[in-house]
Amino acid sequence: MIVNIQTLPTDVVNLIAAGEVIDSFAAVVRELAENALDANATRIAIAVFPDLWRVRVADNGTGMDLTNLQNAASPHSTSKIRSKDDLYKITSLGFRGEALHSLAALADLEICSRRVDTIEGWRVTYNTQGEPVEIETVAIAPGTVVTVSNLFGNWSMRRQGLPTITQQLRLIQTTIQQIALCHPHITWQVKQNDHPWFTISPGTSSRHILPQIIKQVRLSDLQELIVDVPTPLGSREWGDGEMGRWEDGEMGRWGDKQLTTNNQQPTTNNQQPTTNNKLSLVLGLPDRCHRHRADWVRVATNGRLVRSPELEQTILSAMARTLPRDRYPICFLHLHICPSQIDWNRHPAKAEIYLHSLSYWQEQVTKSIEQALRISATHLPEASHLHRVEKLLKVSEEKAGYHLNRSVQPTPQTNLEHQKITELELIELRAIAQVHNRYILAEHPTGMWLIEQHIAHERVLYEQICDRWQLLPLEPP
Ligand SMILES: Nc1ncnc2c1ncn2[C@@H]1O[C@H](COP(=O)(O)OP(=O)(O)OP(=O)(O)O)[C@@H](O)[C@H]1O
Ligand SMILES: [Mg+2]
Structure with a gap:
């Protein structure tokens, strides 16, 4: 379903921690790729032109009609949330309606888009306020192509403060790899100065993506476990009809519970915890692969990699006994949990979250790692x-x-x-x-x-x- 873009009411805007949304080349790639994922794209092509300070992201998602295109870069304009309540049930990657507006302010922004159900495509350019300047029809396949050029062109101090181009390119690559790990069903094609740079092929799970990112790791070195985890009792449950994004790209329908506040008991009849959450683990088998630094212990929640020192420590402790001395595990943990358990609105880059009932999730992670490491014919490929x-x-x-x-x-x-x-x-x-x-x-x-x-x-x-x-x-x- 395509939802129209609208400006958020002021009371919602005041609650959102937007801050410096775009602070680097990699942030541009992250925001545009996340928009493509929210538009249900399955193929994302990214082209980076470092000398021109240009990034182009093309997707085969739902696309936008002309009205939405004209509103896309206005401040606080989004199709993803409407009210304050929606902030507590975010199931999309974007929700602030700020990324395109920031890009219009910091660079030359052009968007070409065609909705899947129309034959007409449009090209729109924007001024620094995010208002449309040039509007014309364009021949384009269904989907969206966003081009950001001359990034920080009028902000020379910002450019000077950035790391070297090589470091920025490395950061772009890491950013794409991290997103790919959380969305394994996507095909990624990345070019640098119009030359192929790298690709990531889709897979049925993150286990198929890891070996494409860590070259020393083979598919058979990895163990995968996906378990249903009940929402802790006493927490807010899923509202009726809320939709959740799953790792294979499907939109799964979540529980039919009424929303309750954090201090109330959920309004289920039997007071039983629901099993709407999924915990997915990809582990490097400890006798086959490990690292000399703890650089491959990663945590994601609901489609985005996040910094969670507590959960990372839980993983390290749970795996410590299985590894040689001074070696660290390879582990990717992805929690797909009820959005009311997470507060995304903590950090402009949404890289930090507040997870309700953290100790409960830590316990679940420890149990799952123990289960994954209990090697038997049924667990091991x-x-x-x-x-x-x-x-x-x-x-x-x-x-x-x-x-x-x-x-x-x-x-x-x-x-x-x-x-x-x-x-x-x-x-x-x-x-x-x-x-x-x-x-x-x-x-x-x-x-x-x-x-x-x-x-x-x-x-x-x-x-x-x-x-x-x-x-x-x-x-x-
Ligand atoms: N690639 C795309 N395909 C379809 N629609 C898009 C695309 N990119 C942006 N949009 C539309 O433009 C709107 C504004 O995008 P923008 O990234 O500025 O905000 P957002 O994604 O809603 O929130 P956030 O600022 O947190 O990213 C989106 O809500 C979406 O409706
Ligand atoms: Mg966005």
């Missing part, structure tokens, strides 16, 4: 699992068929067995072989373990020290 086991089991009997396919299938679990798996210390292991003079192969009722002898020995020593540990009073000198 089959091929890579077998490959890893086969590689390690180089036993002497060449023709001995180990039928790995069958032997690692999960056996039906009784409640008792399940309990055994969740409480690791209760698993009874039986050593059956030694591999490469380095690993002990042990079996247990529902699978098998490979134990690195050296690490096991360290653990034995550690436990011996713990057993013999005593607190002794210090002798006075």
Whole structure:
């Protein structure tokens, strides 16, 4: 559905933290790409011309008719929210109606657009107040092409304060990669000075995007987990008919609950938490990939990467035990949660959020990471699992068929067995072989373990020290 652009009422404008929306080349790319995503585009082509201080973003989204095009760069004009209440249920990436207006003030702005359901396309240029100047028809495919040229041309101090072009280009690339990670269904084509720069192919989930961004990582190195998470009780629930954006680009219909305030109980009949939220995790398998810095622990909420030191710390703590010393995990966490749980209106770049019930989400993240790391045939992609086991089991009997396919299938679990798996210390292991003079192969009722002898020995020593540990009073000198 195409919604018309309208100017926000003053009481709403006063509540919005717009600030410096455009502070760099990368911010231009971010704002234009987010507009394309809000217009349901599936293909976004970006061209950067650093010498001309120009960026062009073309999308195949819903497009705009002439009336909307004329209003697009006016101050506080948006099609995404209408009233104060909408600020607490934001499901789009934009909501302030400020980005295009700021761009008109800071650069030469031109927009060509054609609505999907019309045959006529329009080209409009704007003055520094965001008012239309030139208007003409144009031949264009359905969608929108926004061109921003001569950025900060009249603001020489701003240009001087920016990092070098190389650094700015790197920031643009990072910005696009981050958005792509949160919206894996999009095809990205990026050019620099009309030469192909890089592309990102679409995938069914972020797991398919990560290997395109981190070159050392392969698809089979990554583990993915998507779980439904109930909204914490006592929080605002989804309003009737609210729409949410999902990672695969579908607009999912969320719960049918009435809006309640933070202090009230939700007005459901049975007072049960709803499961409208999704937590999606992509983890680098700890024995396959890790980093020497914590630079690939990323958190996104509802389609946008955000800074969340608390959730990042939760991820680091949950994975610390599985990694070698001084190494850090690769982990992308995407929370798709009821918008009433988030306050986006904190930061002009929307990079910081306030998440209600933070400790609840931290707990969910820890649980999910534990679940994702509990390696079993059902969790691990089959091929890579077998490959890893086969590689390690180089036993002497060449023709001995180990039928790995069958032997690692999960056996039906009784409640008792399940309990055994969740409480690791209760698993009874039986050593059956030694591999490469380095690993002990042990079996247990529902699978098998490979134990690195050296690490096991360290653990034995550690436990011996713990057993013999005593607190002794210090002798006075
Ligand atoms: N690529 C596009 N395709 C279709 N409509 C667009 C596109 N870009 C902008 N628009 C329309 O122009 C309006 C103004 O865009 P602008 O980016 O200034 O504000 P916004 O996205 O609503 O909020 P924000 O300032 O938070 O980004 C949008 O609300 C949308 O209706
Ligand atoms: Mg916008």
